[in-house]
Amino acid sequence: MDQSRPAAVIVNNSLENWKVIGAGGYGQVHKARHVVWGFDVAIKLLQCDEGSSLHNEAEMMHRSRSPHVIRILGVYKDCPPNCGPSTQLGLVMEFMEKGTLESLLDTLSLHPPWPHPLACRLAHQIALGMNFLHCLKSPLLHQDLKPNNVLLDNYLDAKLADFGLAKVSHSVSTTSKEFPGKAGGTSSYMPPEALENVSYKPIRAFDIYSYGILLWSIITGQSKPYPDVHAREFSRFCFLIKDRGQRPSLEAVDKVQFEGLGDLVELMKKCWDHEPSKRPPFKECVLVTGRVFEKHQKGIQNVVNQVLLKLNLGSEEGSKTSGVGTPSVSPSSKPPACPKDKVNISADVKTGSLPPTQDVADGLSSKPIDKGAQFVDDNMEQLVQRISLVMPIADGLYQKKMIHYEDYSEITAAQTSMAKMRKLYVALQPGGSVAKSAFYQILLKQQYLLVKELGGVVQK
Template identity: 40%
Template sequence: MALINRQILRDDSLEKWEEIGSGGFGCVCKVRHKDWMCDVAVKILKDGTSHFMLKEKALCEEAYLMDLASCEFVLRVHGIYEGSLSRSGSSMQKGIVMDYMRRGSIESLQKDLSGPPPWPLTFRMAREVALGMNFLHSKGLVHQDLKPSNVLLSDDLHVKLADFGLSRVSTSVLNSNIVTTGEVGGSFKYMPPEAFDLSYKPVRSFDIYSYGILLWSICSGKEPYPDAPYSLVKLLISRNPEQRPPCDDLVEMRVEGLAKLVDLMKSCWHHNPKQRPTFKDILEDKEIVCLFSTHNKGIHHAVYEVLTKLDRQCSEQPPNLVPSICTTQGRKMSNDIVDHPKFPMAPKCDSVSVSTTTMSDFEKAKFVDDKRVVLIQDVSEVMAIVDELGDMVHKETYSRIEAEKTAQGQMRVLYRYTLRSGGKKVKAALYDALKIHEPNLVERLGG
């Protein structure tokens, strides 16, 4: 089995090896390609492990399947690594050379954001995963391990399906002369009930079920069945068709299109595999097509805000090393400037003249009133802002805000119980807090 576009990469073309992940199978390294002048990821087998020859064969098969499924929403494979890992002087090893995704995965994004991404980005992710999986199924392949950690993110947060180590040719599209292993794997919380049967052979409805659980995880920002062991998950979802992740909190959010997305989740994780839609059905359904486009108008702002927050986290350094703010036209501005192709570069601190112009409390309060809808939608650091307001937020209101599960819900409570009755002084204080914790958002809104 050979790669369609086979290329062998050896030690002489690679440098600056840095391990960025590991597991029972092996490790993943970030590596610099000398000629391409860019970073790539190399997935390498552990040397000396048991059944090494079988794992090497499986790794080559994974590379082949990734190449076969190559499309816009599948991680691109560049070839096979063959070398001695000169940095350690080990024996000859093999690996898969792939695009390096510095933005991580949906799983790491959830951790960085401490919850789900903004809704426009959530809906775009749902659509792009469906597109990638539909392409995979059109090639007769079953991914069999669809979960947040295996959906990687490009520099502008488009999805890339990855980790084809468990992929198999679907038995639903096999010719009689093709044999499959019938091996079942993947993360058990994303497995359909029928897959717990030892005689089960992978078919496309496996991935549809996993997609439904994945959608729930993206929308909620949580892991399904937290702390539940394999045996309990198997028992519950196999015996009870209603035993699925809870959706009540999602429905109560009353976000446009979310109720329909919950309906899609439920149809995907239907107990009967024959009742689940195909990805082609999903993408051809006019209501779902409309659903996926519901928040298109807000996608650029959502991506910008997420990238800004991620870059801010990456660039944080001790105060004595990097000044955190500077003054420009009477406003505080973060040094965490995002150089992103879809958004204009913010002015750098040392290139802008200092002005003593400041906004009055009246102007600040007007800004908070005029931008209410956008602030509710886009502010992410709500609790930090509430803490800045101090005694202006009543203890009971603080508890209500803290109890909300989304930033949007927290901002709505803040507006309803504090800003509505607090007057100009409180709104001006909110503006000042926004300048500290959401400087790029305020800058974008003209504040």
């Protein structure tokens, strides 16, 4: 989409397959398919009539992009299906497949321990997104930073949502057990100076405090900072936070659990300091979180794969498979034709792929399954970036019944080779090391030189 143009105004004839996926004090969130763009979008409808503010917000974020802030694709203005005859306004945003950080925390609490490489990446990505908002020419305050407003894509990368919407819609979830704050936002994540202060005007320090509490959730894997304080005890909560200086419990935090955790804990304490002027700006937070994530970056892919597998197993239990790696596709099913990607895979000089000799191929095939799977895990980002002919690989895996027909269709429909490779990798997860080993063996035949360059070749 051309960033120089205003955000598009989107109406009903561009949308189909509406489905309610969330609700709160602001209104409802719907998922729908954009019939022209060909992909799903999220539509956040607003109950309040703040058209000019909404358009200004959308324009600012449409022109200023960050990979760690949800993308606004346009402004909705029409009568939503089954919502009455009146015209409503809303934001049309990219749809995030894996939900919110809050739902992830709640899910993983059943599967301890919390994976620290992913925790470090989430802490860093959220800090990067907030730093971006605060460094805009006209700085944008979030005012409602909490796990429920951090969305996750298919690879568990984090993006901020509901930024600045407290000014427009007072975006507070009525389904949450948190207390709605008078300055906009959610009380558990609001700084003490804002609690019960009707005249308080948020500044950057507001968001920094919220990030400190959010960092606690990421470190501990818990989504509720004050589980023992109930909504009816709002005055007691204010007393504890403002007068007693109470903060979420650190009893369960072991600073030596992993390298850099102590640095994150110290940053967290600085961010939730009682004095706003002592809280570090996000440009300093980014330096700390970046150093810590760098220590664990090598292990991020394996951890993401493990978490995705847990999420997929939880959502697909009893639906797609009757056994690991066995797709529920009839023997007569054939993959859809892919003329654009079909090539003679015996030799592709342009991409540097040459078939190995039989001797070398035999030697490679003797490599243990777990080694091949490990190679795939360790080098997936390189493979995603460098393999341009994805469909021949997907064809081979489909024929070996290592990926499902539904996943195969999604790979085929992806518009870029990188997107195809990422979808293919996610599709391999239910099959575990067996599916990854099959993927590796296909790579040996189709992308031999690349495998060799990445250290996957074992000579006899």
